[in-house]
Each structure stands twice: as C-alpha cells, then as structure tokens.
Amino acid sequence: MARKTGSRAEITGPLIRRAALSLFSRHGYAAVSMRRIAAEVGVQAGTLYLYTSDKQSLLFELMRNHMEELLTAWSREPKGEEPPARLAAFVRFHIRFHLERPEAVFLAYMELRSLVPENFARIEALRQRYEDALADILRAGIAAGRFQIADLRLATMSIIAMLTGVNTWYRDGGRLSREEVGEIYVEMVARLVGPDRGAAPDLGVLGER
Amino acid sequence: MARKTGSRAEITGPLIRRAALSLFSRHGYAAVSMRRIAAEVGVQAGTLYLYTSDKQSLLFELMRNHMEELLTAWSREPKGEEPPARLAAFVRFHIRFHLERPEAVFLAYMELRSLVPENFARIEALRQRYEDALADILRAGIAAGRFQIADLRLATMSIIAMLTGVNTWYRDGGRLSREEVGEIYVEMVARLVGPDRGAAPDLGVLGER
DNA sequence: GCTTGGCATGAACGCCCGTTCAGTTAATCT
DNA sequence: AGATTAACTGAACGGGCGTTCATGCCAAGC
Numbered sequence: 486m487a488r489k490t491g492s493r494a495e496i497t498g499p500l501i502r503r504a505a506l507s508l509f510s511r512h513g514y515a516a517v518s519m520r521r522i523a524a525e526v527g528v529q530a531g532t533l534y535l536y537t538s539d540k541q542s543l544l545f546e547l548m549r550n551h552m553e554e555l556l557t558a559w560s561r562e563p564k565g566e567e568p569p570a571r572l573a574a575f576v577r578f579h580i581r582f583h584l585e586r587p588e589a590v591f592l593a594y595m596e597l598r599s600l601v602p603e604n605f606a607r608i609e610a611l612r613q614r615y616e617d618a619l620a621d622i623l624r625a626g627i628a629a630g631r632f633q634i635a636d637l638r639l640a641t642m643s644i645i646a647m648l649t650g651v652n653t654w655y656r657d658g659g660r661l662s663r664e665e666v667g668e669i670y671v672e673m674v675a676r677l678v679g680p681d682r683g684a685a686p687d688l689g690v691l692g693e694r
Numbered sequence: 695m696a697r698k699t700g701s702r703a704e705i706t707g708p709l710i711r712r713a714a715l716s717l718f719s720r721h722g723y724a725a726v727s728m729r730r731i732a733a734e735v736g737v738q739a740g741t742l743y744l745y746t747s748d749k750q751s752l753l754f755e756l757m758r759n760h761m762e763e764l765l766t767a768w769s770r771e772p773k774g775e776e777p778p779a780r781l782a783a784f785v786r787f788h789i790r791f792h793l794e795r796p797e798a799v800f801l802a803y804m805e806l807r808s809l810v811p812e813n814f815a816r817i818e819a820l821r822q823r824y825e826d827a828l829a830d831i832l833r834a835g836i837a838a839g840r841f842q843i844a845d846l847r848l849a850t851m852s853i854i855a856m857l858t859g860v861n862t863w864y865r866d867g868g869r870l871s872r873e874e875v876g877e878i879y880v881e882m883v884a885r886l887v888g889p890d891r892g893a894a895p896d897l898g899v900l901g902e903r
Numbered sequence: 904g905c906t907t908g909g910c911a912t913g914a915a916c917g918c919c920c921g922t923t924c925a926g927t928t929a930a931t932c933t
Numbered sequence: 934a935g936a937t938t939a940a941c942t943g944a945a946c947g948g949g950c951g952t953t954c955a956t957g958c959c960a961a962g963c
Contacts, residue, residue, distance in 0.1 A: 497910085513807060516724035519951060529912055531953075540951065595804060598722060635878050636870070643882055646859025647852040654851055661845070669844050673852055676885045706940085728921060738942050740923075749921065 498536045500526050505543050510588040514544050514599040544596060545604040551589040552611035558582055559618060568626030569675065575619055576674050577667045579648045584663050590652050616641060623678060633679030644674055707745045709735045714752050719797040723753050723808040753805060754813040760798040761820035767791055768827060777835030778884065784828055785883050786876045788857045793872050799861050825850060832887065842888035853883055 504525035508517040519540055523530040537543045559582075564574045583590050593612075597605060620641045626632035634640045651666060661669075713734035717726040728749055732739040746752040768791075773783045792799050802821075806814060829850045835841035843849045860875060870878075 511807070513722060513724050515722050516808070518949070520949080528910095530951085531913075532911055534952070535910070598720070599725070635881055639870075639875065639878050640882065642859055642863055643856040643879070646862075647856045650851055650855025650859075653855075661848075666848065669848050670852070672844055673849065673886050676888075677882050679885075727919070729919080737940095739921080740943075741941055743922070744940070 497526065497528070497532070501533060501536050502543075502547060506547050506588050506592060509544065509547070509596065510591045514540075514596045541601060541604070544592075544599060545608075547589065548593050548596065548600070548604075548608050549611070551586070551593050552608060552615070555582060556611065556614055556618075559615070568622055568629055568631050571622045572626065572632075572674065572678065573671045575622060576644075576648060576671045579645075580651055580667045580670060581663060583649060583652050584655055587652055590649070594649070616645060619644060626678065631679070640678060643677065647673070706735065706737070706741070710742060710745050711752075711756060715756050715797050715801060718753065718756070718805065719800045723749075723805045750810060750813070753801075753808060754817075756798065757802050757805065757809070757813075757817050758820070760795070760802050761817060761824070764791060765820065765823055768824070777831055777838055777840050780831045781835065781841075781883060781887065782880045784831060785853075785857060785880045788854075789860055789876045789879060790872060792858060792861050793864055796861055799858070803858070825854060828853060835887065840888070849887060853886065856882070 501522065505517075505522050508522055508525060519533055520530045522543075523533055526532075533543075537546070559575075559578060562574060562578050564571045593608070597608065600608060620637060623632060623634060623637055623640055627634055627637070648670060651670070655663070655666060657663075710731065714726075714731050717731055717734060728742055729739045731752075732742055735741075742752075746755070768784075768787060771783060771787050773780045802817070806817065809817060829846060832841060832843060832846055832849055836843055836846070857879065860879070864872070864875060866872075
C-alpha cells in the first residue's frame with residue numbers, strides 16, 4: 486500500500502524551491518537572503534542547508550530545471566512535417582510554455598549574471614540548444630524554398646526576442662486570451678520569414694474581432 | 695578669464711555616475727555596495743553622499759537620464775513623411791541608439807524592480823511615451839492603408855522586443871556592422887507590418903552577401 | 904518502552920551593508 | 934598671511950549577510 490503522505494523532507498524540499506523561485510524572481514537573487522526564504526517556508530535559515538549546499542546552487546538548480554523542462558517539453562511537442570507548420574508549432578509552444586511559468590522565465594533571463602562562470606556556461610549551453618531548435622526549422626524552410634530570410638541568425642534572434650517579450654506584458658483576464666495571442670504571433674512570425682502564405686491562417690479571420 | 699579645469703566636484707560627480715552605471719549593469723543594483731562604487735572612483739564611501747542623497751536616487755537618476763536621452767534623441771531624429779519611411783527611421787534609430795549605450799540599456803531593463811514604487815512609475819511613464827511613438831507610426835500606417843496589422847499593441851510590443859533584443863547578442867567586430875544589422879531589421883519589420891513593399895530595399899541586395 | 908535516526912533549531916562566526924558626521928586637508932579669496 | 938570654504942576622510946552606528954554546528958525533538962522500528 487502506498488504512503489498517505491511523504492516524509493517531511495519530501496515536502497520541505499519543493500517548498501524551499503518554490504519560495505526561492507518566487508522571491509528570486511520578484512526581488513532578484515542578490516536582494517533575497519536565505520533567512521527570507523526560510524521565513525517564507527516557515528523554518529529557520531539553517532534548515533535550508535539540509536536541502537541545498539549553498540545559495541548559488543539553489544539558484545542554479547532552479548534555472549537548470551527550467552531550461553531542461555523547456556527542452557524536454559519541446560522535444561515532446563507534436564510539430565508537423567513542413568517547415569511552416571513546424572514554425573507555427575514552435576511559436577504556439579513557446580508562448581504557451583512561457584506564459585505557464587512566468588517566474589521561472591523571468592529568473593532564467595534576469596539572473597544569468599548571478600551565476601558563477603561554470604554554472605553560467607551550463608545554462609548558456611541549454612539556451613543555445615533551444616535557439617538551435619528554432620534555427621533548424623528556419624534553415625529547413627530556406628532549403629525547401631518556403632522561407633525567404635536575409636540572415637538566419639538575425640531571424641532566429643528576432644523571433645525568440647519577440648516571443649519571449651510576450652511575458653513582459655501579457656496578463657490573464659486581459660483583452661486577448663493566450664491562444665488568441667499565439668495565433669496573432671503565428672501570423673506575424675510567418676510574415677517575418679517570408680512570402681509563403683500557404684500554411685498561415687487568413688488575416689481576415691483575426692481582423693474581424 | 696575662464697577656468698582651465700573644472701572644480702573637483704564637477705569631475706567627481708560624473709565619475710561616480712559612470713562607475714555606478716558600469717557596476718550596476720554588470721553585477722546588479724543589489725549586488726553592488728556603495729563602498730565598491732567609491733573604490734572604483736578612488737574615494738571613500740562617505741564622499742558619495744556629497745553627490746547623491748542615497749543609493750536609490752543614484753539608480754533612479756541613471757535610469758531617468760537614459761530614458762530622457764532616448765526620448766530627446768528620437769524627437770530630434772529626421773523621420774521622413776510616409777509611415778513606411780518613419781517606421782524604417784524608428785528601426786534604424788532604435789538599434790543605433792541602443793547599441794551606443796549598452797550599459798544604460800541593460801540597467802533600464804533589468805533594474806526596474808529595484809526602484810521604489812514612485813520611481814518605478816516615473817520610469818514606466820517615460821518608457822510608455824517611447825512605445826507610443828512607435829504605436830503612433832503604426833497607427834498612421836494602418837490609417838493610410840500602408841500597413842496590415844492584426845493587432846496594434848501586439849505589433850508594437852513585438853517590434854520593440856525584437857529591436858531591443860539586438861543588444862543581447864550584438865558584438866562589435868562581429869560578422870555584421872551595426873548598419874548592416876539595422877538594414878536587415880528594417881526589412882524584417884517591414885514584412886511584419888504588412889504587404890506594402892514600396893519603401894523597403896529589395897532583399898536581393900542583402901541576399902548577395 | 905527504548906533506541907535510532909531524520910529533521911529542525913537557534914546561537915554563533917566573521918564579514919559587509921547604507922548612511923552619518925566630526926574632523927582634516929588644500930585651494931581660493933581678501 | 935590669514936580667513937573662508939569646498940572636498941574628502943575615516944571611524945562609527947545598527948543591522949543583515951551566508952554558513953556552520955552542537956543540541957534537541959519526535960516519529961518509526963524493534
């Protein structure tokens with residue numbers, strides 16, 4: 486028979502990570518003390534060291550966990566065959582995934598400079614793999630004559646930047662749903678990469694709103 | 695007769711602001727102590743308080759100064775008449791201005807959360823005015839039938855995000871000059887906002903590289 | 904009922920923080 | 934030469950920092 490509840494440790498660990506994520510993302514790594522994290526969880530500062538070796542590791546594990554979830558989730562995403570469909574899938578996935586975990590996204594973008602060099606390199610490598618996933622789609626689309634792109638790297642960085650930018654302004658309960666935002670971005674990104682209009686929805690549908 | 699050199703105070707003040715900008719942007723506001731800024735300038739910590747009322751004001755003045763320079767510079771920029779030309783001017787201006795002062799840009803984007811609410815609101819208002827400048831161009835282009843845009847706000851945010859993103863990867867001495875990057879972005883933004891191809895340079899020119 | 908061991912405490916360590924201010928220096932003015 | 938003043942020092946204030954560790958608690962296993 487299964488346990489009804491986990492041991493205390495099995496609960497406290499995640500609680501610490503959740504509190505650290507929330508506080509780090511709101512106030513910044515350097516501005517949040519171990520004592521403040523502990524207070525949020527309801528324990529003393531010393532207790533944190535039963536679950537993490539030090540403050541830097543706590544930050545690094547949060548960021549690594551986020552980046553690995555991102556890569557895993559994208560690898561499991563249904564993507565379609567043709568480059569335009571794959572690109573549309575990437576846009577929808579990116580917006581949905583990032584809007585689901587705004588704190589982790591904010592942390593991963595803002596606290597890179599708080600990582601010691603070794604940890605920075607590891608996170609950077611994971612981020613690079615994600616960028617490459619998009620670049621691969623664009624490259625395939627160029628090769629297939631479906632995209633018209635002046636510079637692959639600049640197009641890649643532009644798309645990532647505009648998609649991630651959604652997190653800075655989107656609020657639930659606003660004018661547009663997440664899905665509506667996703668569809669408008671699918672359209673804008675499709676224009677950005679070239680003249681192929683085959684797989685993109687007709688603008689008129691969105692224009693009617 | 696005019697003074698040969700300024701008084702010490704006229705030199706030390708700017709030195710403090712420059713050191714604070716550099717350190718804040720590299721390590722973050724919370725991670726930089728007043729003593730460290732003072733050491734960079736070559737004075738004792740107490741001296742800083744002859745030039746700023748406190749650490750928060752030092753940060754706020756740096757951010758406010760940056761945002762006001764941004765708005766002033768844009769207001770003085772030659773812009774052209776037609777919306778497509780104005781949009782291209784905005785793109786070129788944004789990239790040029792931001793690449794000229796990466797530290798201030800980084801600070802203004804990363805340290806908003808370190809501002810007390812009153813200062814945050816003031817910086818936010820300045821940023822809003824800049825966004826509005828772009829939104830006004832897009833609105834005029836829609837009204838003139840030159841742009842085809844599904845959602846004005848989303849297009850505005852997308853363009854700002856992709857342009858500001860240049861600062862995260864551009865390095866002098868790299869594959870492309872600032873001007874080349876600017877022209878490629880002019881082209882990508884032109885596609886984003888609609889089918890009007892009149893004012894945009896032919897892609898072939900860039901494609902030849 | 905007693906022992907074991909996982910879990911948490913809370914005091915302590917040495918250090919750094921933002922800010923103040925009485926006192927010192929050195930240039931300028933009369 | 935002496936007075937004035939702007940510029941800066943360096944010590945001090947109260948407090949918080951990350952981290953360690955001897956000690957205690959209490960539920961689980963015998």
